[in-house]
Amino acid sequence: MTYDEAVATAWAPLRQDGGLRELVRYATLAANSHNTQPWRFRVEQDRISILPDFSRRCPVVDPDDHHLFASLGCAAENLVHAAAAIGLKATPIFSAADQAEITLAPTEARRTALFDAIPRRQCVRAEYDGRALAAEELRLLEAAGVGNGVSVQLITERPKVENVLDYVVQGNTAQMRDAAFMRELTDWIRFNDTAALGSMDGLSSRASGNPSLPGWLVKLLFPFVFTEKGENEKYAKQIRSSAGVAVFVSERDDKVHWFEAGRACQRFALQAAALGVKTAFVNQPVEVAALRGQFASWLGIGDRRPDFIVRFGRGPELPRSLRRPVEQVATLAADAQGEAHAGRA
Template identity: 50%
Template sequence: MNRRTLLIGAGTLLAAGTGLSAWRRAAGSMADYEAYSAQLRAAMTSDIADVIRYAVLAANSHNTQPWRFRVTGEAIDILPDFARRTPVVDPDDHHLFVSLGCAATNLATAASASGRPGEIAVLPDASGVRYAFASGQPRPEPLLAAIAKRQSTRADYDGRTVPAADLAKLQAAGAEPGVNLVVVTARAEMAKIGDLVIAGNSAQMANPAFMRELEQWVRFNPRSVMEMGDGLFSAASGNPSLPTALGRIAFDHVISAASENDRYARQIASSAGLAIFIGDEATSAHWIKVGQACQRFALEATRLGLKLAFINQPIEVASLRPELARLIGTAKRPDLVLRFGYGPTLPYAPRRPASQVLRS
């Protein structure tokens, strides 16, 4: 569930010699993007398509949105879309099934608020998730408003400590049978985990296949991100918009492991804490449950005014998992690493409309 960034100076370096009007035509307008983003996150109605619109605002790896929704009678299934796999960073589809669990939490929250109370269950063959519901009265859902506000905020935070009472609320929100949540706030322990993040980032950036896969999902400007409706929007990391051709040049020639490692070290040091999720088993059914727990944690954090971002390099580089497990005191495979704290709101990531993810 990682997000990668481009160097902030790339726009200035590559804009020289390019006409401003031509640049704007190629890149599109942030004002147009903000209007597009506001529509995606507008208040929900009771329509089933609107419920699914809220479901797809869930966290997911590389913002590939690897899901399909199927509405049948009084059930909504969330099924994997394997055409949106990321086989280099996620060879066993771990992140894909975690993403389905994240969407399931959003779906259940939005459906209950729309008058469709029900229960989430992993399908018998663990091929997806089913939300079976009945007709009822709309229910107040404390986390509903947080769905539209949650984002992966890949920026420096302000270092403030989270009150103990709020940490307890985060722990409660992340509780899920079959999933363990470890919250780390001690600076020394955070630094050790940060060292693993940096080691993982260095390994990934030295892997040409990883970098090619990542580049496929980066969207460098408002025009391309609105056309595609998916991917990692560079502006959502505080970076300038670039015409796609120039963005690819920046990606290939400006980004470096050293600069990215410095960024990760600074961002982790600015965070209030880290959250690590561990499923009882390394199976798709448990990965879905990890996603459910993570999304509830993220929504509660958002409700409390906190920001979050994934730093999953020690998960994605398999050789680093045992050391991460040792640091947090588990013999099981860790599944997700999040940092959290108080920070700015950046432009939101795009999403595809419900009409593109619904199947009959």
């Protein structure tokens, strides 16, 4: 299988007759930290549970599993819109067992713009066109980014965007000087198609706008190409070319809110994709613990936690990242087998 074939399979339009299996596939198309896909799905006849897969956690960049639980929220959000499209009302709650329980009940099928956007959304780590968005577009994005106990601040004034850039550069510098961070990051980078296809996860070079290179060449070139100065300059260009930056903030710093923040952030990205607007995370200031409090003070949010920072604007398409097939991430309870194939549309 080639990279393009794997992308075409993972990102194919939802098969209306594919039942619950297709809901899981659409859920896995969500944004997720380092593309570790830190989830397991348990599919029953009228419920899908999304469980954390701690074997895929990133202890250095995400020591408290904030991003991991947020990633489950991103997947749940996709699932809600996909379920509606096949005539199921999906209601997620984050349970005391630290997993998402999503009940499914028959309803009239409803295809929304956010559903159509699921296979079009991607993180676009490229320069955008530098143009502002229309007021109505900003209003739609802001509305999509608000969640249960989660708010979003859209920053579009250039001096404030420059302030965010300063924090991103400080955070990026700290991360690139941290050997453990760099080791963890490079462990999840798939430098060429063979590596990406071997694991079907991780950050593929192509999806980040870089060439697919043989392993020996990567080892030789990486230290010269991936430098602190080069990366900081790249972030400066990327942030300055964006129409703005969105910061997601949850009311409480706990797993329920991280999950809800993930949902809100994914909904924001879907709304953006529906408008033809690209998004990319620039999370360094909220990942580096020593910076997070300073960033929160600058934002004026007191002791609440800033969850993610996402830049947005109009820009190019990049090659998509891969996903592991449903069979690798889901278990189907016996009573769901029929449903999984029957569909209810």
